[in-house]
Every structure is written in C-alpha cells, then in structure tokens.
Amino acid sequence: MTSDYRTMWRELNLDLNAHDALLNVLGQGYQDVFMNQRNRPEGMKYFDFVMSEVHGLRIRELLDVKKANRKIIGSFCVFVPEELVRAVDASLVGLCTGADFAMEKVEQYLPSSTCALIKSAFGFKLGKVCPYIESVDMIVGENTCDGKKKSYELLGALVPNLYVMDLPQVKSLKGRELLQCEYMRFKAKLEELTGTTIGVDNLKKGIGIVNKKRAAVQRLAKLRKAVPAPISGLDALLTNQVFFYDDPQRFSDSVNKICDELEQRIEQGLGVTPPDAPRILLSGCPMAVPNWKLPALIEQAGAVIVGEESCVGERGSRHLTDDSGNTLAELMEAIVERYFQIDCAIFTPNQDRLEHIRDMAREYKADGVIHYGLQFCQPYQIEARTVEESLKEDSIPVLLIETDYSMEDAGQLSTRINAFLEVLEQ
Numbered sequence: 521m522t523s524d525y526r527t528m529w530r531e532l533n534l535d536l537n538a539h540d541a542l543l544n545v546l547g548q549g550y551q552d553v554f555m556n557q558r559n560r561p562e563g564m565k566y567f568d569f570v571m572s573e574v575h576g577l578r579i580r581e582l583l584d585v586k587k588a589n590r591k592i593i594g595s596f597c598v599f600v601p602e603e604l605v606r607a608v609d610a611s612l613v614g615l616c617t618g619a620d621f622a623m624e625k626v627e628q629y630l631p632s633s634t635c636a637l638i639k640s641a642f643g644f645k646l647g648k649v650c651p652y653i654e655s656v657d658m659i660v661g662e663n664t665c666d667g668k669k670k671s672y673e674l675l676g677a678l679v680p681n682l683y684v685m686d687l688p689q690v691k692s693l694k695g696r697e698l699l700q701c702e703y704m705r706f707k708a709k710l711e712e713l714t715g716t717t718i719g720v721d722n723l724k725k726g727i728g729i730v731n732k733k734r735a736a737v738q739r740l741a742k743l744r745k746a747v748p749a750p751i752s753g754l755d756a757l758l759t760n761q762v763f764f765y766d767d768p769q770r771f772s773d774s775v776n777k778i779c780d781e782l783e784q785r786i787e788q789g790l791g792v793t794p795p796d797a798p799r800i801l802l803s804g805c806p807m808a809v810p811n812w813k814l815p816a817l818i819e820q821a822g823a824v825i826v827g828e829e830s831c832v833g834e835r836g837s838r839h840l841t842d843d844s845g846n847t848l849a850e851l852m853e854a855i856v857e858r859y860f861q862i863d864c865a866i867f868t869p870n871q872d873r874l875e876h877i878r879d880m881a882r883e884y885k886a887d888g889v890i891h892y893g894l895q896f897c898q899p900y901q902i903e904a905r906t907v908e909e910s911l912k913e914d915s916i917p918v919l920l921i922e923t924d925y926s927m928e929d930a931g932q933l934s935t936r937i938n939a940f941l942e943v944l945e946q
C-alpha cells in the first residue's frame with residue numbers, strides 16, 4: 521500500500537496504527553489460507569489483487585465516485601435491494617463484519633452474548649479501521665434478527681447517516697405488503713439523497729447490472745457440481761465475498777473469465793482435489809471477509825466445499841429479478857417478488873430453506889452438510905436442529921458447528937471435522 525493511501529486513510533479519520541495492525545493480520549491470514557492452496561484457477565489472480573487493494577484502490581475508486589457527485593450506500597444484509605441503488609447511479613458496498621476488533625470498546629455498548637457479526641460491525645467503527653463505513657453517504661440497517669434490530673438503536677448514535685429498513689418475519693400477504701411499503705420508502709429515500717427520480721429506464725438498467733453479477737456467480741456455482749470439483753470452496757467463497765465490494769461490471773467479467781477456465785478444466789477432468797475427496801455443503805450464517813476459519817479447516821482436512829447455503833453464497837444470489845415489466849409498478853413488484861423469496865432464518869416458519877438445503881445437497885452431490893451457526897445467533901442456531909432433522913430424512917449426514925471469529929476453538933473444530941469426514945468416508 522502506498523503512502524498515498526495513508527493520506528486517504530488519515531482524511532477518513534482512521535486510526536492509522538490500528539489500521540496497519542489490521543492490514544498485517546489480514547495480509548498474513550490471506551497468505552496462509554489462500555496462497556498455499558494448490559491448482560488454483562489463473563483467474564483467481566484478479567481476486568488476489570482485489571483483496572490486496574481492498575482498503576486501498578477500491579476505496580480510492582469509491583471516493584472518486586463521490587467526487588463525481590454520486591453516492592455510496594453501505595449495507596449489512598442482502599435484503600437491501602441493490603437494483604434501486606444502481607437505478608440512482610449510486611454504489612452499494614457491504615460493510616465490514618467478518619473479524620473481531622476493539623472488543624473492549626464494543627462490550628461497552630453490546631452484551632458479550634451478542635453474535636460476532638454484530639460485534640464486528642461495532643468493532644470496525646469504534647476501532648476506526650473500516651474505510652468503507654467512513655466513506656459511505658448512507659448506512660442501511662435492517663430489522664432482521666433481534667440482535668441487529670436493537671443494535672441499530674445504538675449504532676445510530678455512532679454514525680450520522682443510519683437509515684433503518686423494517687422487514688417482515690412471516691411470508692404472509694401482510695409480510696409481503698410490509699416489504700413492498702419498505703422498498704417504496706427506500707426508493708423515496710434514495711431519490712431524496714441523490715436528486716434522481718427512479719423511473720422505468722433507470723430501474724431496468726439497475727436490474728440489468730445486478731442480474732448480470734448474480735448470473736455470473738450462478739454460473740460459477742453450477743460448475744462446482746462437477747466431479748472432481750474444479751475450484752476450491754475457499755476460492756468460490758472469496759468470489760462471493762468480493763461480490764459485495766467490487767465494481768459490478770468488472771466483477772461479472774472476472775467471474776465469467778474464471779468460469780471459462782473451469783469449463784476447460786471440467787472437460788479435461790481436472791479438479792482441485794482428487795475425485796474421491798469428500799464433498800461438503802456449508803449451510804448457515806453468512807461469512808464476511810475475512811471470516812475464513814471454518815472453510816479453511818474443512819479444506820485443510822482434505823474435503824472440498826462444493827456450495828454455500830448462505831447469504832454470502834446461494835441464498836443471496838440464487839434468484840434474478842424479472843426485468844420484463846413495462847411500468848414502474850411492475851418493476852417494483854418484480855423486486856419485491858425476488859427478495860421475498862430469500863429464506864433467512866429470521867422468517868417463521870422457514871420451510872423453503874429446509875427444502876433448498878436438501879435440493880442443494882442433492883444437486884451438488886454433497887456427501888455431507890456442515891451447518892455453521894455463529895455463537896449467540898438464535899435464528900440459525902435454533903433452526904440448525906430442524907435442518908438436521910430434515911436432512912436425516914434424506915439420509916444426509918450433518919455436522920452442527922457453533923463458533924465465533926476467534927481461533928481459540930480451531931483445534932477442537934479440526935478434531936470434529938476430521939471425525940465427520942471419517943464417517944463420510946465409511
């Protein structure tokens with residue numbers, strides 16, 4: 521990172537010493553987890569570059585966007601409709617929630633029994649180490665789980681630009697109406713913020729941009745059904761994580777380039793692991809950068825992750841938005857339709873998710889499912905039992921993991937993963 525970036529970070533009011541420490545840990549972690557893998561697709565070099573510049577060049581690009589009088593929106597959830605953000609020519613970025621930081625400060629605000637993802641969002645803000653949260657013009661919070669909902673009351677006092685979106689908890693007619701009202705309110709907020717009115721043309725354009733990047737990750741996901749798997753779960757996860765940061769056009773092109781390469785590999789019967797490596801489907805809470813602990817342990821144990829039933833994965837990207845409508849009302853309806861299908865564990869009941877996990881396990885030829893629940897995440901932890909029961913009906917072995925962002929339980933997790941893989945081999 522050049523000294524130029526230091527000036528930029530200083531102007532964003534980051535704590536430079538703490539930020540240096542974070543980048544060192546991030547850089548080393550990336551090196552250990554990603555660069556030691558074998559048979560990586562050439563196209564992953566782009567993602568290595570993106571990660572090396574995730575707080576540098578990408579932030580500079582976003583600041584240039586602002587200079588051009590366009591807005592940057594930050595979010596924590598896949599329920600924020602990016603189509604509307606792109607329609608007003610603004611950018612959407614995911615905010616940092618994947619590592620522990622400034623925990624002593626965080627626990628002055630939040631109970632220690634709060635999930636690591638929420639604590640992380642506060643830690644990056646309080647520790648002054650996230651250039652994204654310092655760059656955005658508006659932060660969108662959402663009333664999903666109780667932890668997030670209540671924590672936004674406190675986050676609102678720490679940032680000047682928080683906007684909270686209400687969300688349904690039940691997939692009923694009333695729930696759908698609530699989502700529609702909230703998306704109309706969000707549309708009006710974006711129009712007020714940017715001075716741009718959303719109409720048929722710019723909304724169609726916005727839908728097109730977002731569909732294109734979702735289609736690219738869907739294409740990549742499909743290629744992972746091949747035996748042997750042509751790409752590691754870690755590399756695929758990384759593309760799903762970068763999905764939330766990168767310029768959408770460049771991201772789509774880069775993912776499609778990897779897909780071209782993977783198609784050739786599949787034709788030649790080449791994989792990243794031997795064909796008999798156990799195939800794992802990961803299911804559960806989202807994994808934001810740099811949360812790579814569990815996938816790294818799974819793949820270091822000799823298995824390959826072939827899919828993620830997660831918001832940083834297929835739950836977040838499996839549906840495209842229908843852009844065939846000719847009126848604003850039709851296009852808004854298509855957006856509501858698309859997002860109302862997201863089967864996050866905050867919904868009750870949540871039968872669709874159970875079916876989706878079973879379908880994925882079958883389609884991706886998974887030998888077993890590892891369910892990842894963050895400690896203190898009630899929605900996913902409670903639903904884990906139902907997931908286990910549902911998979912048992914298809915005789916699919918399941919391992920339930922409860923963990924956080926620390927490395928303290930890495931040894932214990934490794935032992936459990938190895939034992940699970942032995943069961944699968946039998």
Ligand code: BJ8
Binds near residue numbers: 599806866898
């Ligand atoms: S749509 S999964 S991105 S809410 S891990 S904070 S649920 S206590 S992240 Fe999520 Fe949107 Fe749902 Fe997806 Fe709460 Fe659980 Fe923490 Fe969580």
